[in-house]
Amino acid sequence: MYRYDEFDAQIVKERVDQFRGQVERRLSGEILEDEFKPLRLQNGVYLQLHAYMLRVAIPYGQLNAARMRKLAKIARDYDRGYGHMTTRQNIQYNWVALKDIPDVLEELAEVEMHAIQTSGNCIRNVTSDHFAGATKDEIMDPRPWCEIIRQWSTFHPEFAFLPRKFKIAVTAAEHDRAAIRVHDIGLHMRERDGVVGFEVHVGGGQGRTPIIAAMVNEFVPETEILDYLEAIMRVYNRFGRRDNKYKARIKILVSETGAEEFTRLVEEEYAAQQESEKIALPQAEIDRINAYFAPPEFAEKPETSDAFERAKAADPAFANWAKVNLHPHKVAGYTSVTISLKPIAGLAGDATDGQMAVMAHLAETYGFDDIRVTHAQNVVLPHVALDDLYDVYRELDAAGLATANESLITDMIVCPGLDYCNLANARSIPVGQEIQKVFADPAYEQDIGKLHVNISGCINACGHHHVGHIGILGVDRKGEEYYQISLGGRADEKAAVGQIIGKALRHEEVPGAVKTIVDTYRDLRISADEKFIDAVERLGVEPFQEAIYAAD
Amino acid sequence: MTSVRPKLKPETPKTVTAWNTATGNVVWLRADETWTEDASELGVFTGEAADAALEKAKTQEGAITDPYFMEVTVDGKVAGRESLRESIRANGPTVPYGVIIR
Numbered sequence: 001m002y003r004y005d006e007f008d009a010q011i012v013k014e015r016v017d018q019f020r021g022q023v024e025r026r027l028s029g030e031i032l033e034d035e036f037k038p039l040r041l042q043n044g045v046y047l048q049l050h051a052y053m054l055r056v057a058i059p060y061g062q063l064n065a066a067r068m069r070k071l072a073k074i075a076r077d078y079d080r081g082y083g084h085m086t087t088r089q090n091i092q093y094n095w096v097a098l099k100d101i102p103d104v105l106e107e108l109a110e111v112e113m114h115a116i117q118t119s120g121n122c123i124r125n126v127t128s129d130h131f132a133g134a135t136k137d138e139i140m141d142p143r144p145w146c147e148i149i150r151q152w153s154t155f156h157p158e159f160a161f162l163p164r165k166f167k168i169a170v171t172a173a174e175h176d177r178a179a180i181r182v183h184d185i186g187l188h189m190r191e192r193d194g195v196v197g198f199e200v201h202v203g204g205g206q207g208r209t210p211i212i213a214a215m216v217n218e219f220v221p222e223t224e225i226l227d228y229l230e231a232i233m234r235v236y237n238r239f240g241r242r243d244n245k246y247k248a249r250i251k252i253l254v255s256e257t258g259a260e261e262f263t264r265l266v267e268e269e270y271a272a273q274q275e276s277e278k279i280a281l282p283q284a285e286i287d288r289i290n291a292y293f294a295p296p297e298f299a300e301k302p303e304t305s306d307a308f309e310r311a312k313a314a315d316p317a318f319a320n321w322a323k324v325n326l327h328p329h330k331v332a333g334y335t336s337v338t339i340s341l342k343p344i345a346g347l348a349g350d351a352t353d354g355q356m357a358v359m360a361h362l363a364e365t366y367g368f369d370d371i372r373v374t375h376a377q378n379v380v381l382p383h384v385a386l387d388d389l390y391d392v393y394r395e396l397d398a399a400g401l402a403t404a405n406e407s408l409i410t411d412m413i414v415c416p417g418l419d420y421c422n423l424a425n426a427r428s429i430p431v432g433q434e435i436q437k438v439f440a441d442p443a444y445e446q447d448i449g450k451l452h453v454n455i456s457g458c459i460n461a462c463g464h465h466h467v468g469h470i471g472i473l474g475v476d477r478k479g480e481e482y483y484q485i486s487l488g489g490r491a492d493e494k495a496a497v498g499q500i501i502g503k504a505l506r507h508e509e510v511p512g513a514v515k516t517i518v519d520t521y522r523d524l525r526i527s528a529d530e531k532f533i534d535a536v537e538r539l540g541v542e543p544f545q546e547a548i549y550a551a552d
Numbered sequence: 553m554t555s556v557r558p559k560l561k562p563e564t565p566k567t568v569t570a571w572n573t574a575t576g577n578v579v580w581l582r583a584d585e586t587w588t589e590d591a592s593e594l595g596v597f598t599g600e601a602a603d604a605a606l607e608k609a610k611t612q613e614g615a616i617t618d619p620y621f622m623e624v625t626v627d628g629k630v631a632g633r634e635s636l637r638e639s640i641r642a643n644g645p646t647v648p649y650g651v652i653i654r
Contacts, residue, residue, distance in 0.1 A: 026573065026614075027574055027614070028614065029613070029614020029615070032613045032614070033573075033613055033617045047571060047617065049637070049640060049641050050576070050577075050578060050641060050645075051577065080649070080650045081650040082650040094649075097574060097575040097576055098574055098575070099574045347649055350649065418637060418640060419640060419647055420645060429647045478633070479633045479634065479636060480636075481636065
């Protein structure tokens with residue numbers, strides 16, 4: 001894991017001191033909300049329905065035990081005993097008082113964390129594959145480049161006032177778990193003739209205008225990528241619209257300019273860069289950052305573990321959890337564990353301070369001090385020995401953290417919705433809970449297989465409904481909550497925007513409609529091996545539309 | 553700022569609501585134009601008295617933040633187009649949270 005140098009520590013400390021002064025002036029009435037709002041947003045502070053909300057950056061979703069314990073302490077001391085994991089691998093606190101936030105930021109700085117660039121029209125937290133550095137299917141570890149991009153984009157003076165917010169995601173695995181094609185820039189790491197580089201996708205995004213990113217360059221070598229990113233950012237900064245908030249994202253620029261012309265503009269900008277202004281990161285610096293992400297010292301182990309096999313045979317609940325929540329590790333005898341934050345009828349993505357402490361303890365004891373937050377609002381222990389798995393499971397289970405549903409239908413992405421959010425039109429959390437109850441039987445859920453249900457409480461799409469296999473969007477109809485259902489969206493390497501299947505449904509109709517969709521799939525699938533999303537792609541949305549709306 | 557703030561007619565009963573700047577807690581204006589964190593104590597205003605109350609609230613933007621009109625019934629219950637949002641704002645999330653649920 002990257003550790004702050006003196007310079008990092010100093011700029012974070014200076015920012016905390018600066019914000020403390022700004023808060024003092026706001027509380028004394030010296031500055032008013034209109035002046036204060038841009039200042040607080042630059043420090044991750046929103047004013048939501050009930051209270052302030054603080055969004056803390058978790059660079060590419062990586063934590064260690066000390067950081068997780070600090071997040072738990074903040075939840076306990078300054079909030080109401082919990083935090084909420086977000087779809088950009090960050091954590092949010094929903095009840096923190098403005099007067100306390102400078103103290104919170106000071107505590108975060110103690111563990112090399114902050115809330116800088118978690119809001120505002122700047123480059124936000126760089127996100128990545130939550131199995132980075134552990135998964136079998138990656139060609140390399142993408143985190144060093146996430147860190148380099150984080151350093152490049154933090155307080156970059158040229159890109160502090162972009163037309164709109166800007167999100168970058170990086171993956172190095174063939175199967176995209178970082179949703180890079182629905183990011184402003186998505187980088188897919190590739191290797192060509194021994195050279196590491198990036199396939200560059202630009203202009204993806206969700207919100208009111210969902211667009212899948214265009215590939216603007218098949219391969220940019222790693223030594224050139226920062227300069228190439230600068231060229232993209234400059235084209236966006238110059239031509240991105242500033243007259244209309246809803247047309248200001250780079251996706252609109254790329255789609256209105258056309259991918260080909262946009263690419264030409266980027267190439268032109270890139271070619272025009274003077275040698276003297278190029279960043280052209282030296283190999284020594286790349287190596288220095290790489291060293292922070294050296295793999296842990298894994299023990300030599302056989303592929304299988306007798307202890308693991310015995311525990312599975314003795315404890316069916318453990319066997320069931322192990323079947324669902326593990327991901328293959330690149331090192332024999334190890335696995336990556338998904339800790340689901342989606343208990344049935346629970347609060348998607350929330351963890352209590354006690355649960356955070358348990359996860360910290362497990363990472364420290366069994367997991368090489370490594371913890372990840374996923375964009376699907378779960379937590380991952382990327383490196384756990386199969387031999388230790390049963391001990392890990394029992395501690396998780398005792399803390400209410402052993403729900404066996406990773407990537408199954410009850411493992412939904414759910415935005416905070418109208419229960420918390422000032423922008424929302426409808427609630428998301430209760431809808432998710434009601435759907436979960438329908439699919440609570442593990443046998444039924446596992447028979448359905450991999451299925452992503454994503455729920456947003458408004459068109460801003462924080463719940464990624466456009467790329468849910470089943471997407472649910474809350475809308476307001478004269479003060480009443482209605483929900484629009486879409487099918488066929490996906491966020492992976494075959495990214496697609498879901499298709500709305502008909503008129504919006506009343507709140508209470510939604511769980512039944514989802515069940516109808518799922519049962520229609522089970523009737524029509526070629527075999528149990530045909531996944532839901534593949535069946536929708538084969539069949540189109542019509543059979544599902546008919547099943548739901550036939551009675552109308 | 554909320555996503556929707558409907559324009560209310562002068563005769564529509566309303567109160568002024570905002571957030572406590574230091575804590576972020578939701579506040580409502582009492583009839584005596586002091587602030588309360590208890591929605592059952594909110595004051596009901598109409599016409600010019602309401603406009604005057606909102607204008608006065610806007611001069612208190614050190615202690616409170618972003619005051620606006622919220623529709624209520626004559627006896628001070630949440631009403632109108634934004635009832636669901638304002639009820640949740642007054643009563644808290646409709647789902648239990650934190651340690652209560654786990």
